[in-house]
Amino acid sequence: MLVVVLDLFGTFVFALSGAMVGVQKRLDLFGVLVLSFAVGAAGGMTRDVLLGAVPPVAISDWRYIVVALGAGLLTFYWWPVIDRMRGTVLIFDGAGLALFAVTGAQKALNAGINPVAAVLLGVLTGVGGGMLRDVLVSEIPTVLRSELYAVAALAGATVVVIGDRLPVPASVAMNAGALLCFGLRVVAIRRGWQLPTPRPPDQSSQDGTAPVEGAEERARRR
Amino acid sequence: MLVVVLDLFGTFVFALSGAMVGVQKRLDLFGVLVLSFAVGAAGGMTRDVLLGAVPPVAISDWRYIVVALGAGLLTFYWWPVIDRMRGTVLIFDGAGLALFAVTGAQKALNAGINPVAAVLLGVLTGVGGGMLRDVLVSEIPTVLRSELYAVAALAGATVVVIGDRLPVPASVAMNAGALLCFGLRVVAIRRGWQLPTPRPPDQSSQDGTAPVEGAEERARRR
Amino acid sequence: MLVVVLDLFGTFVFALSGAMVGVQKRLDLFGVLVLSFAVGAAGGMTRDVLLGAVPPVAISDWRYIVVALGAGLLTFYWWPVIDRMRGTVLIFDGAGLALFAVTGAQKALNAGINPVAAVLLGVLTGVGGGMLRDVLVSEIPTVLRSELYAVAALAGATVVVIGDRLPVPASVAMNAGALLCFGLRVVAIRRGWQLPTPRPPDQSSQDGTAPVEGAEERARRR
Numbered sequence: 001m002l003v004v005v006l007d008l009f010g011t012f013v014f015a016l017s018g019a020m021v022g023v024q025k026r027l028d029l030f031g032v033l034v035l036s037f038a039v040g041a042a043g044g045m046t047r048d049v050l051l052g053a054v055p056p057v058a059i060s061d062w063r064y065i066v067v068a069l070g071a072g073l074l075t076f077y078w079w080p081v082i083d084r085m086r087g088t089v090l091i092f093d094g095a096g097l098a099l100f101a102v103t104g105a106q107k108a109l110n111a112g113i114n115p116v117a118a119v120l121l122g123v124l125t126g127v128g129g130g131m132l133r134d135v136l137v138s139e140i141p142t143v144l145r146s147e148l149y150a151v152a153a154l155a156g157a158t159v160v161v162i163g164d165r166l167p168v169p170a171s172v173a174m175n176a177g178a179l180l181c182f183g184l185r186v187v188a189i190r191r192g193w194q195l196p197t198p199r200p201p202d203q204s205s206q207d208g209t210a211p212v213e214g215a216e217e218r219a220r221r222r
Numbered sequence: 223m224l225v226v227v228l229d230l231f232g233t234f235v236f237a238l239s240g241a242m243v244g245v246q247k248r249l250d251l252f253g254v255l256v257l258s259f260a261v262g263a264a265g266g267m268t269r270d271v272l273l274g275a276v277p278p279v280a281i282s283d284w285r286y287i288v289v290a291l292g293a294g295l296l297t298f299y300w301w302p303v304i305d306r307m308r309g310t311v312l313i314f315d316g317a318g319l320a321l322f323a324v325t326g327a328q329k330a331l332n333a334g335i336n337p338v339a340a341v342l343l344g345v346l347t348g349v350g351g352g353m354l355r356d357v358l359v360s361e362i363p364t365v366l367r368s369e370l371y372a373v374a375a376l377a378g379a380t381v382v383v384i385g386d387r388l389p390v391p392a393s394v395a396m397n398a399g400a401l402l403c404f405g406l407r408v409v410a411i412r413r414g415w416q417l418p419t420p421r422p423p424d425q426s427s428q429d430g431t432a433p434v435e436g437a438e439e440r441a442r443r444r
Numbered sequence: 445m446l447v448v449v450l451d452l453f454g455t456f457v458f459a460l461s462g463a464m465v466g467v468q469k470r471l472d473l474f475g476v477l478v479l480s481f482a483v484g485a486a487g488g489m490t491r492d493v494l495l496g497a498v499p500p501v502a503i504s505d506w507r508y509i510v511v512a513l514g515a516g517l518l519t520f521y522w523w524p525v526i527d528r529m530r531g532t533v534l535i536f537d538g539a540g541l542a543l544f545a546v547t548g549a550q551k552a553l554n555a556g557i558n559p560v561a562a563v564l565l566g567v568l569t570g571v572g573g574g575m576l577r578d579v580l581v582s583e584i585p586t587v588l589r590s591e592l593y594a595v596a597a598l599a600g601a602t603v604v605v606i607g608d609r610l611p612v613p614a615s616v617a618m619n620a621g622a623l624l625c626f627g628l629r630v631v632a633i634r635r636g637w638q639l640p641t642p643r644p645p646d647q648s649s650q651d652g653t654a655p656v657e658g659a660e661e662r663a664r665r666r
Contacts, residue, residue, distance in 0.1 A: 031366040052498035054274035144475040253588040276496035282561045
């Protein structure tokens with residue numbers, strides 16, 4: 001039950017992030033709705049296909065469809081309101097990442113696959129939606145460029161899998177995992193935390209102080 | 223039987239549209255053939271994977287392979303002829319959309335999934351091929367930008383699903399659905415019909431008459 | 445057993461090629477690791493999903509994960525060494541293509557599908573990893589642009605399928621197929637072999653000598 005609620009909420013926030021990108025790219029109403037559904041459903045569909053649970057719930061359960069399209073309509077018709085939250089696409093994306101990472105890991109555990117695979121499937125489920133969104137608008141996915149994106153998903157999924165071995169209810173582990181993942185993302189975005197990048201291969205940066213672009217600036221530009 | 227014929231024809235027209243984009247991008251022979259197959263088979267493969275019908279017919283049935291590669295060879299070697307029909311990539315794409323939307327919905331019904339899911343799966347099957355084509359050549363997919371694209375697929379799939387509840391043969395519903403979807407696309411392309419776009423978020427359009435680009439022009443440019 | 449070893453090696457070399465592109469695009473550590481895993485695992489995951497063998501081994505078998513992430517770490521931290529081999533992304537990509545083409549075909553045969561489908565699935569498995577890599581960094585996939593890429597995969601997979609009908613051990617056919625595929629790719633890259641391209645549709649090349657870009661140059665630029 002909790003899995004379904006979190007899953008629907010994850011679908012909603014990813015759908016919002018997809019719709020916001022759609023409006024910013026000036027797509028028409030149905031373009032925005034398609035992008036909402038695709039981004040909201042991609043993570044869960046990937047998870048279900050990889051677990052062999054077909055047809056995926058995002059297709060067979062009407063609530064997912066309603067939630068994803070609802071997020072698209074909301075964004076499209078209430079744009080003046082949503083617009084003020086424009087800087088928050090990344091925040092919604094972080095919430096979707098957190099929710100799908102934990103539900104992905106939990107569903108994998110429920111299906112009986114091993115712990116390492118469950119963590120990995122959680123990460124894949126989490127990053128799927130945002131990856132598709134960025135590929136569809138011809139951009140390099142956030143997960144590849146952004147500070148601690150995959151790490152946050154990894155942390156959230158790991159908490160769920162460890163919790164499964166401890167005498168705590170699954171709901172506690174899932175909430176803890178989601179909060180950890182989301183918290184890491186938010187702090188990473190606000191502080192501009194960043195993992196090391198290798199020496200630039202193409203430019204001659206003799207002084208070693210390559211002008212690394214601030215993470216927050218990159219986030220804002222998006 | 224009818225599903226197979228329409229499905230093969232859908233594969234052919236999507237493969238043609240893929241091959242035409244390939245030639246326009248100056249790919250070599252095998253690049254064109256890969257693009258033909260990928261675009262022709264993507265919609266049906268997505269449908270089959272989501273329904274759990276693996277291996278997908280596009281792989282296991284040699285006729286799909288022959289049809290898709292045939293479309294690629296035709297386009298490549300008869301380019302002077304095909305070239306004259308260059309404005310028609312969108313028309314072929316519309317035919318593929320119509321055929322896959324109705325076969326996708328019908329196969330979903332045959333597999334016993336619920337009506338809403340069948341409509342959705344029809345839409346996904348229809349838009350899959352064109353989406354992959356555009357992603358592979360690094361463009362934002364037509365389905366996101368184009369007038370009434372998803373709506374047409376939705377209409378076609380809905381006719382099939384409603385027909386399933388009425389005392390009419392499936393073949394009638396499928397033909398009606400395909401014609402409706404194709405007709406909507408053709409009229410939308412010719413007339414430049416367009417859904418509303420939201421106020422542009424980035425530009426200051428004070429008079430409210432943002433210079434919305436004509437749909438036909440956009441179509442031609444592609 | 446041999447399938448697993450070749451499969452792991454294919455995962456490793458594709459993961460290397462993904463990581464090298466990641467470092468060249470100046471991704472951070474985890475971006476590189478995500479790209480390594482995605483590129484290393486994509487071919488095999490596609491194959492397993494299409495064959496209905498879920499969850500795919502790339503997720504359920506920890507060795508694939510270790511191998512893919514190991515390739516990423518190696519590339520990231522030993523960049524000065526890897527850098528000197530920069531021209532070799534294409535070579536590693538060719539090795540991955542060869543290994544996945546033969547293991548894809550063999551696994552398909554093991555699953556009992558027909559020979560033509562087995563060849564096709566081998567090709568799809570082979571081209572999947574590189575395709576995803578290029579799509580994720582917003583480039584038109586090598587398989588569409590490059591000399592004899594799909595042909596090489598086709599040749600390798602065909603050898604495996606023919607070998608299955610002959611009284612030779614599967615290991616012999618697989619090694620022969622992989623060598624043929626890899627050899628074709630290497631020679632194609634070195635010699636700049638190229639398939640015919642059609643007359644350019646957009647430019648008026650009256651003399652028929654369109655300035656076709658050298659394949660080797662294209663390869664080097666990447």
